[in-house]
Amino acid sequence: MLETDRLRVAYGSDVVIDDLTWAAGDTDSLVTALLGPSGCGKSTLIRAVAGLERPAAGAIRFAGQDLAPIPAHRRDFGVVFQDGQLFTGRTVAANIAYGLRIRRRSRAEIAARIDELLELVHLPGMQSRRVDELSGGQAQRVALARALAPRPRLLLLDEPLAALDRRLRDSLAIEIAEIVRATGTPTIVVTHDHGEAALMADSISVMREGAIVQTARPGTLWAAPADEWTARFLGCATVIDARRDADGTVHTDLGPVAIDLPGTTARLGLRAESVAAQPVTDHDGGVTGTVLAVADLPTGARLRVASPIGEIDASASGSVALGDRVGLRLVPERVAVVGR
Ligand SMILES: Nc1ncnc2c1ncn2[C@@H]1O[C@H](COP(=O)(O)OP(=O)(O)OP(=O)(O)O)[C@@H](O)[C@H]1O
Numbered sequence: 001m002l003e004t005d006r007l008r009v010a011y012g013s014d015v016v017i018d019d020l021t022w023a024a025g026d027t028d029s030l031v032t033a034l035l036g037p038s039g040c041g042k043s044t045l046i047r048a049v050a051g052l053e054r055p056a057a058g059a060i061r062f063a064g065q066d067l068a069p070i071p072a073h074r075r076d077f078g079v080v081f082q083d084g085q086l087f088t089g090r091t092v093a094a095n096i097a098y099g100l101r102i103r104r105r106s107r108a109e110i111a112a113r114i115d116e117l118l119e120l121v122h123l124p125g126m127q128s129r130r131v132d133e134l135s136g137g138q139a140q141r142v143a144l145a146r147a148l149a150p151r152p153r154l155l156l157l158d159e160p161l162a163a164l165d166r167r168l169r170d171s172l173a174i175e176i177a178e179i180v181r182a183t184g185t186p187t188i189v190v191t192h193d194h195g196e197a198a199l200m201a202d203s204i205s206v207m208r209e210g211a212i213v214q215t216a217r218p219g220t221l222w223a224a225p226a227d228e229w230t231a232r233f234l235g236c237a238t239v240i241d242a243r244r245d246a247d248g249t250v251h252t253d254l255g256p257v258a259i260d261l262p263g264t265t266a267r268l269g270l271r272a273e274s275v276a277a278q279p280v281t282d283h284d285g286g287v288t289g290t291v292l293a294v295a296d297l298p299t300g301a302r303l304r305v306a307s308p309i310g311e312i313d314a315s316a317s318g319s320v321a322l323g324d325r326v327g328l329r330l331v332p333e334r335v336a337v338v339g340r
Pocket of ligand 1: 016036040042043045
């Protein structure tokens with residue numbers, strides 16, 4: 001639905017996006033996350049799509065239509081930025097009405113649409129509240145309602161949760177995704193947080209230095225990152241070699257693991273959840289290590305372990321203490337196969 005074709009965006013001589021050909025929002029993916037580290041060009045891409053930056057070369061198309069001749073306010077795209085950018089000193093209703101007023105909708109229609117949107121974003125009855133009196137989470141819901149009010153063809157969310165605290169971020173991420181799904185609005189959400197991307201999106205495009213390195217569903221992305229950089233960016237702190245022998249067993253320096261490899265050798269990405277640690281007495285003579293640090297998380301203990309391949313992260317379900325000797329085992333369903 002949204003396509004960039006050999007797109008280049010630059011600030012003066014500083015080229016941020018070069019030769020980018022990318023598509024988002026196909027029929028089975030309503031919400032696409034644009035995920036990448038700080039400074040990789042996510043906001044620049046979103047701003048170019050919104051019509052706020054003029055491409056130096058290439059094209060951006062929506063539903064087949066070249067957007068170049070269409071100014072930002074005629075694209076029918078809704079935009080929400082990190083801090084919402086509401087009109088301060090005005091009411092919630094006045095903010096949501098903005099895009100409807102400039103489209104000259106009737107008063108009755110505007111009032112009805114405001115009521116409907118406030119129900120949708122779970123702020124019923126807040127019409128006459130001044131936006132300066134809202135909490136950060138409420139302000140972002142109003143910004144979302146304002147963006148959705150004119151029924152945009154595409155919604156662009158640029159780090160909509162970045163200014164909120166962690167606990168609120170997760171719940172609002174899920175809520176925003178539900179709201180945009182309820183309206184059926186194709187959405188691109190920019191984030192540098194892969195947890196947030198997974199909570200919100202059907203598909204994730206990973207961006208690195210102005211290029212999209214992989215687009216996939218979240219589960220596929222975690223299990224099969226396109227390359228080592230992507231694996232590390234997605235939380236695989238350790239990357240190791242694996243090789244498959246003639247009888248199909250896959251060997252690594254952390255012992256065998258029951259996974260399929262695309263060839264006879266591959267690189268595996270490991271997160272703490274990929275390596276299970278258990279007290280060495282219960283262990284059957286495999287790889288062992290020494291516990292260097294323990295963090296007790298609600299989901300179990302997370303460990304830093306001195307292993308034969310150096311320091312690695314691991315997880316333990318039982319009780320483990322600093323200095324313990326632990327047996328290490330790779331958890332096949334939690335191991336990422338790089339470049340599969
Ligand atoms: N208005 C501007 N003028 C000049 N350079 C800019 C401008 N906006 C962004 N840049 C530069 O372009 C590059 C990409 O920035 P951009 O904001 O698109 O990245 P981002 O991935 O959205 O990062 P973040 O997550 O930190 O917002 C950075 O090097 C940034 O310094």
